[in-house]
Amino acid sequence: MQSETWVLTNARFADGSFGELRIEAGRIAAVGASVAHQEARVHDCGGRLLTPSLIDCHTHLVYAGNRAREFEMRLDGASYAEIAAAGGGIVSTMQAVRRASVDDLIAASLPRLDALLAEGVGTVEIKSGYGLSVEAELNILRAARKLERLRRVRIKTTWLAAHALSPEYREDRAGYIDRVVLPGLEAAHAEGLVDAVDGFCEHLAFTPAEIARVFDRAQALGLPVKLHAEQLSHQGGAALVAARGGLSADHLEYATEDDARLMAAAGTVAVILPGAFYMLRETQLPPIAAFRAAGCTMAVSTDANPGTSPMTSLLMAMNMAAVLFGLTVAECLEGTTGAAAKALGLQGETGALKVGHSADLALWNVETPAELVNPIGFNPLNTRWFKGEKV
Ligand code: DI6
Ligand code: FE
Numbered sequence: 468m469q470s471e472t473w474v475l476t477n478a479r480f481a482d483g484s485f486g487e488l489r490i491e492a493g494r495i496a497a498v499g500a501s502v503a504h505q506e507a508r509v510h511d512c513g514g515r516l517l518t519p520s521l522i523d524c525h526t527h528l529v530y531a532g533n534r535a536r537e538f539e540m541r542l543d544g545a546s547y548a549e550i551a552a553a554g555g556g557i558v559s560t561m562q563a564v565r566r567a568s569v570d571d572l573i574a575a576s577l578p579r580l581d582a583l584l585a586e587g588v589g590t591v592e593i594k595s596g597y598g599l600s601v602e603a604e605l606n607i608l609r610a611a612r613k614l615e616r617l618r619r620v621r622i623k624t625t626w627l628a629a630h631a632l633s634p635e636y637r638e639d640r641a642g643y644i645d646r647v648v649l650p651g652l653e654a655a656h657a658e659g660l661v662d663a664v665d666g667f668c669e670h671l672a673f674t675p676a677e678i679a680r681v682f683d684r685a686q687a688l689g690l691p692v693k694l695h696a697e698q699l700s701h702q703g704g705a706a707l708v709a710a711r712g713g714l715s716a717d718h719l720e721y722a723t724e725d726d727a728r729l730m731a732a733a734g735t736v737a738v739i740l741p742g743a744f745y746m747l748r749e750t751q752l753p754p755i756a757a758f759r760a761a762g763c764t765m766a767v768s769t770d771a772n773p774g775t776s777p778m779t780s781l782l783m784a785m786n787m788a789a790v791l792f793g794l795t796v797a798e799c800l801e802g803t804t805g806a807a808a809k810a811l812g813l814q815g816e817t818g819a820l821k822v823g824h825s826a827d828l829a830l831w832n833v834e835t836p837a838e839l840v841n842p843i844g845f846n847p848l849n850t851r852w853f854k855g856e857k858v
Contacts, residue, residue: 470490470493470855471490471855472489472490472491472492472506472507472508473489473507473509473855473857474488474490474502474503474504474508474510475487475488475489475490475509475512475517475830476511476512477511477512477513477514478512478514478515478517479512479514479515479517480516480517480820481516481797481800481836484500485500485514486498487500488517488820489507490507490826490852490855492855493825493854493856494823494824494825494826494855495820495822495823495825495826496822497822498820498821498822510850514834515830515833515834516833516834516835517820517829517831518587518804518820518829518831518836518839519589519804519805519817519818519819519820519829520587520588520589520590520828520829520851520852520853521586521587521588521589521804521807521829522589522590522591522803522804522807522808522811522817523583523588523768523769523781523803523807524590524715524736524738524807525592525594525715525717525740525766525768525769525770526592526593526594526768526769526770527593527594527597527627527770527771527772527773528576528583528611528771528779529572529573529576529593529597529607529614530563530564530572530575530773531560531567531572531575531597532560532563532564532575532773533777534555534559534560534774537550537555537556538777540555547774548699551631551671552671554634556774557599557630557631557774558599558631558633558634560597560773560774561599561631564603564606564607565598565603567606569606569609569610572607572610573610573613573614576610576614577614579771579779580618580620582779583769583771584618584620584858585846586780586781587831588620588781589620589817589827589853590620590622590811590817590818590827591622592623592663592768593608593614593622593623593624593625594625594630595608595611595625595626595627595628595655596630596667598628599630599633599647600633600635601647601651601654604628604647605654605655605658605660608626608655608660609660611624611660619853619856619858620853621813621825621827621853623662623663623811624662624663625662625665625693626651626652626655626661626663626664626665626690627664627665628647628651629644629665629666629667629673629677629678629681630665630667630672631667631671631672632672632673633647644677648681649684652681652684653684653688656688656690661690662690662691662811662812663685663691663692663714664681664684664690664691664693665692665694665695666678666694666695666704667695668696668703668704668707669700669702670699670702672695674702675703675704675707678707679707682707682708682711682713691714691812692708692711692713692714693713693714693715693717693738693810694707694708694717696716696717696718696719697718697722698717698719698720698743699720699721700721701721701722701723704716705719705722705729705735706726706729708730708735709726709729709732709735710733712733713733713735714735714736714809714810715735715736715737715738715766716730716735716737716738717737717738717768717770718740719737719738719739719753719754720744720751720752721751722753722754724754724757724760724761726757727754727761730758730761730763731761731762731763731764734809736763736764736766736806736810737763737764737765737766738765738766738767738768738810739753739755739766739768739788739792739794739802740769740776740784741784741787741788741791741792742769742770742776742778742783743775743776744791745776745787746775746776746777747775752792755792755793755794764809764810765802765806766802766803766806766810767781767784767785767794767798767799767803767806767807768784768803768810769781780844781803782839782842782845783843783844785799785802786840786842788802789840796836796837797836799836799839799840800836800840804818805818805819806818825854825855826852826854827852827854828851828852829848829852830850830851832847833847
């Protein structure tokens with residue numbers, strides 16, 4: 468995609484300084500107090516805040532149906548684990564997904580994707596995990612790949628068949644791994660549908676030993692791994708994914724200081740998901756101070772999913788991360804830009820206003836990052852650029 472040469476003038480950067488940014492061939496060619504103007508069209512930012520486009524690095528955006536009825540049951544006192552044990556939860560979304568065609572999945576997911584993009588998001592990770600059969604898992608990732616062609620967005624896909632045990636395999640856990648998760652991964656990889664491999668390591672999902680088998684196959688295929696770890700209880704998933712040099716460990720409410728040290732040493736990003744914490748009325752806080760002390764990179768994401776985080780606002784996730792978990796404004800902005808890029812293996816490509824990066828930019832009708840994080844449910848996006856093109 469060969470796009471025009473632009474100079475953005477009078478931009479306010481997150482550190483409060485003013486300057487200019489030059490875009491050539493879809494990439495950031497220069498950034499500073501002033502940049503070369505030759506042969507460029509000019510966009511006057513009017514002193515507004517200019518940031519990289521936001522990155523939502525953990526979503527289950529592609530699904531069908533909804534779980535509003537289960538939400539009402541939880542309001543009546545049922546727990547998430549009780550609903551899952553009674554055949555609700557992930558399995559109820561599975562039934563809706565299996566009835567849907569790829570086109571149905573796209574139609575259901577586009578409004579959610581559009582909600583993110585309207586808030587200045589330029590990169591979205593999308594997981595499978597609601598099909599729980601080879602074909603239905605493939606269909607989710609086929610839909611995710613098509614979304615990338617329908618909108619100006621970069622999509623990273625993740626194989627998450629180890630999200631829940633499908634009902635067909637209730638008595639045969641190893642059979643689910645052997646006949647769905649692993650061969651499905653091979654098929655999805657052969658079809659070019661997989662950028663990374665994830666799992667749900669939890670008492671109501673998969674054990675570290677089961678996840679290790681999935682990671683073995685992922686790594687044999689040369690695919691990076693990540694993990695839903697220590698969300699509802701401490702299972703050892705964070706240590707496992709760190710030992711594999713994984714991209715990220717996600718949720719982490721029950722993670723320990725040791726986990727934080729192992730993740731920091733491995734370069735495994737801690738992905739903080741306040742939406743699920745909020746919806747489940749969790750009270751166990753993720754060990755933010757330990758992540759900071761260990762020097763662990765922290766990202767913030769929506770976890771957009773129909774059950775525990777029906778949220779398609781990354782700005783809202785930033786606000787929740789600040790209010791519920793005590794992240795600073797700077798941590799929230801880095802958590803949805805540079806750190807989120809690292810969680811997807813995209814550092815160097817997007818997520819920072821750096822020469823050579825893709826020109827994925829967001830211009831906001833505010834002056835400071837705090838004005839992005841402070842409001843609830845207000846969208847101050849002015850203009851978004853994707854690969855140097857004004858959207
Ligand atoms: N953790 C979560 O919070 C979601 N998946 C996961 O592994 C829940 C997904 C759902 O309830 O539909
Ligand atoms: Fe998730």
